[in-house]
Amino acid sequence: MTRLAPDVPARAMARSPLVVRRALSAGETWVFAALIILMAIFTGLAPGKFLTLNNLSLNAQTAAPFLLMAVGETFVILTAGIDLSVGFVLVLCGVVAGEFYLSNGGPDAGVGTIWLGAILGLLTGAAFGALQGFAVAKLKIPPLIATLMGLGVAEGLSYLITGGSDVRAVPNTLVSSIGTGYFAGVQWVIIISFLVTLVFGLILAYTRFGRYTYAIGSNPEAALRAGVNVDWHLIKVYSLSGLMAGVAGIVNLAYFGTTTISAHPLDNLTVITAVVIGGASLFGGRGSMLGTFIGVFIPVLLLSGLNIVGVNQYWQYILTGLVLGAAVYLDQIRRRLRERA
Amino acid sequence: MGQVAEPERPAVPLLEARGLVKHYGSVLALDGASFSAYPGEVVALIGDNGAGKSTLVKTLSGVIRPDQGQILVGGEHVNLSSPLDARAHGIETVYQDLSLAPDLDAAANLHLGREIYRWWPPLRVLNKAEMRRRAVAAFADLGVELKDVTAPVATLSGGQRQSVAVARAVSYASRIIFMDEPTAALGVVQRERVLDNIRRVRDRGITVVLISHNMPEVLAVADRVEVLRMGRRVARFIAADTTIEQLVGAMTGALTTEEESA
Numbered sequence: 001m002t003r004l005a006p007d008v009p010a011r012a013m014a015r016s017p018l019v020v021r022r023a024l025s026a027g028e029t030w031v032f033a034a035l036i037i038l039m040a041i042f043t044g045l046a047p048g049k050f051l052t053l054n055n056l057s058l059n060a061q062t063a064a065p066f067l068l069m070a071v072g073e074t075f076v077i078l079t080a081g082i083d084l085s086v087g088f089v090l091v092l093c094g095v096v097a098g099e100f101y102l103s104n105g106g107p108d109a110g111v112g113t114i115w116l117g118a119i120l121g122l123l124t125g126a127a128f129g130a131l132q133g134f135a136v137a138k139l140k141i142p143p144l145i146a147t148l149m150g151l152g153v154a155e156g157l158s159y160l161i162t163g164g165s166d167v168r169a170v171p172n173t174l175v176s177s178i179g180t181g182y183f184a185g186v187q188w189v190i191i192i193s194f195l196v197t198l199v200f201g202l203i204l205a206y207t208r209f210g211r212y213t214y215a216i217g218s219n220p221e222a223a224l225r226a227g228v229n230v231d232w233h234l235i236k237v238y239s240l241s242g243l244m245a246g247v248a249g250i251v252n253l254a255y256f257g258t259t260t261i262s263a264h265p266l267d268n269l270t271v272i273t274a275v276v277i278g279g280a281s282l283f284g285g286r287g288s289m290l291g292t293f294i295g296v297f298i299p300v301l302l303l304s305g306l307n308i309v310g311v312n313q314y315w316q317y318i319l320t321g322l323v324l325g326a327a328v329y330l331d332q333i334r335r336r337l338r339e340r341a
Numbered sequence: 342m343g344q345v346a347e348p349e350r351p352a353v354p355l356l357e358a359r360g361l362v363k364h365y366g367s368v369l370a371l372d373g374a375s376f377s378a379y380p381g382e383v384v385a386l387i388g389d390n391g392a393g394k395s396t397l398v399k400t401l402s403g404v405i406r407p408d409q410g411q412i413l414v415g416g417e418h419v420n421l422s423s424p425l426d427a428r429a430h431g432i433e434t435v436y437q438d439l440s441l442a443p444d445l446d447a448a449a450n451l452h453l454g455r456e457i458y459r460w461w462p463p464l465r466v467l468n469k470a471e472m473r474r475r476a477v478a479a480f481a482d483l484g485v486e487l488k489d490v491t492a493p494v495a496t497l498s499g500g501q502r503q504s505v506a507v508a509r510a511v512s513y514a515s516r517i518i519f520m521d522e523p524t525a526a527l528g529v530v531q532r533e534r535v536l537d538n539i540r541r542v543r544d545r546g547i548t549v550v551l552i553s554h555n556m557p558e559v560l561a562v563a564d565r566v567e568v569l570r571m572g573r574r575v576a577r578f579i580a581a582d583t584t585i586e587q588l589v590g591a592m593t594g595a596l597t598t599e600e601e602s603a
Contacts, residue, residue, distance in 0.1 A: 206466040208456050211445075215453055218442035225404070225440050226454030227425045285444030338495055 042305035063300040064193035065248035072244030079217040080284025081143035087267025088154035093249030097121035098167030106169035122246040129242020133235035179254035201289030217284025273324040353416045361410035370396040372572030385559040388569035402434040403427035431516030443495035448476035500531025556585045
């Protein structure tokens with residue numbers, strides 16, 4: 001803590017091998033290590049059951065909607081915001097598409113109708129997210145409250161539209177293609193979620209949109225003074241999160257062949273945990289899509305592992321909650337250490 | 342008594358404020374404040390806490406709009422409704438809080454708001470290598486040694502962060518840089534470095550407006566000094582002919598060399 005020459009520690013740090021330093025300080029390395037340890041534990045507890053191609057593929061399918069929502073959530077959290085509404089917007093978008101299919105041929109709907117319904121669902125998500133972004137950016141409602149409000153609205157709308165019972169009239173073509181179909185030996189669900197993650201990972205890392213997302217989360221005042229349209233960017237980011245929940249909603253609809261209205265109350269817990277475990281800071285400005293990608297599999301594999309080992313699956317929520325707490329605590333420590341440096 | 346600097350200067354100031362008034366609710370932050378900066382000089386803007394320095398700087402850099410008064414750049418009336426307007430007139434500000442994004446690296450901060458790209462929309466991506474290259478060059482120009490332009494700014498020392506902020510302003514500014522308390526958070530060594538930065542910037546023909554509390558520092562680096570008190574300009578000095586006692590006198594109201602009508 002000598003105030004005499006603050007340049008010295010920085011210079012000393014710069015001398016240690018750059019690659020090693022970067023790898024160790026990168027959040028992704030640690031998350032990946034945690035994931036490997038988790039897999040090793042369950043493989044040890046249930047040899048020949050957990051670490052099988054079949055189970056891993058099943059987990060990747062389970063992870064798909066979470067991964068899609070986590071992509072949007074990553075952008076939101078990087079701006080130092082939060083989106084609690086994701087699972088409920090997922091349901092709303094599925095309901096909008098489902099109702100459209102119901103009144104346009106139901107199970108026998110053609111490809112054109114399927115596309116139209118899907119686009120309707122995605123637009124619903126994007127518009128819903130944009131409204132939440134407007135509440136955050138323009139009305140200055142804290143993200144926690146704005147998206148809690150949105151959560152309630154999405155939930156209410158879903159029940160109002162459907163009258164409380166799931167829409168099951170999902171087009172057969174949708175279910176047999178996106179839902180359960182394969183492309184080159186891999187489920188469409190997995191391909192879509194991985195591809196979307198890759199594309200938005202690249203956008204986050206290599207475009208102005210991504211750079212401004214980090215800048216706003218890091219210091220909104222600096223971004224504003226640098227000429228970044230902070231409000232508009234926030235609206236876009238929340239809209240993206242809604243859009244991703246919409247994509248997840250369509251995938252979910254195709255996968256289960258029903259709107260699963262009541263099955264997503266804790267998706268936000270899983271998604272936010274995944275993003276935070278992945279190294280994103282709730283204070284904004286720090287995190288990566290690779291981290292999120294790895295992070296998503298921790299709660300998902302936890303659930304699968306507990307199931308296989310025969311532990312009541314509700315332990316998953318308790319453990320996920322605790323993991324979220326631990327991840328945020330570690331982030332606090334990291335920040336404090338960095339500020340001292 | 343303090344000497345009025347006016348007659349020695351070119352007729353047209355590069356930047357001039359006339360009779361600026363700014364209310365914050367019932368608080369009168371600027372009460373007909375005037376200010377002038379001439380080409381190629383370092384002019385210090387001093388005043389006690391609450392004298393209106395920060396408010397004046399914010400109005401002149403487009404962050405806030407005055408309720409009344411005029412701002413002239415090169416003798417022309419201008420309307421600074423955003424920092425981008427100010428930038429368009431070649432005016433940049435290095436703020437007290439440095440205005441850096443701590444999680445971004447030095448190169449990213451240097452180019453924040455005017456990134457360099459490769460390819461074209463919709464596949465337009467950041468040209469990180471080029472931004473890094475230019476960042477290294479910009480720091481070298483300022484005589485700043487920064488070992489790693491890819492390290493987050495938060496990991497840099499206070500002096501290095503200041504250098505990044507200054508380099509950023511210099512590379513934007515074509516005419517005037519405001520530096521708001523640039524040395525407030527720094528140790529002795531860094532302080533010297535910032536004063537060197539200020540001189541280097543001036544030597545490039547860019548006018549520097551230094552806002553500071555530190556009287557010896559002001560007299561060491563400034564060509565002229567303008568004093569603000571209770572939202573008005575109360576005195577102007579040529580630094581070489583001025584003592585700390587005179588500055589303090591003007592700041593506290595013991596000494597007034599000009600009375601302006603707003």
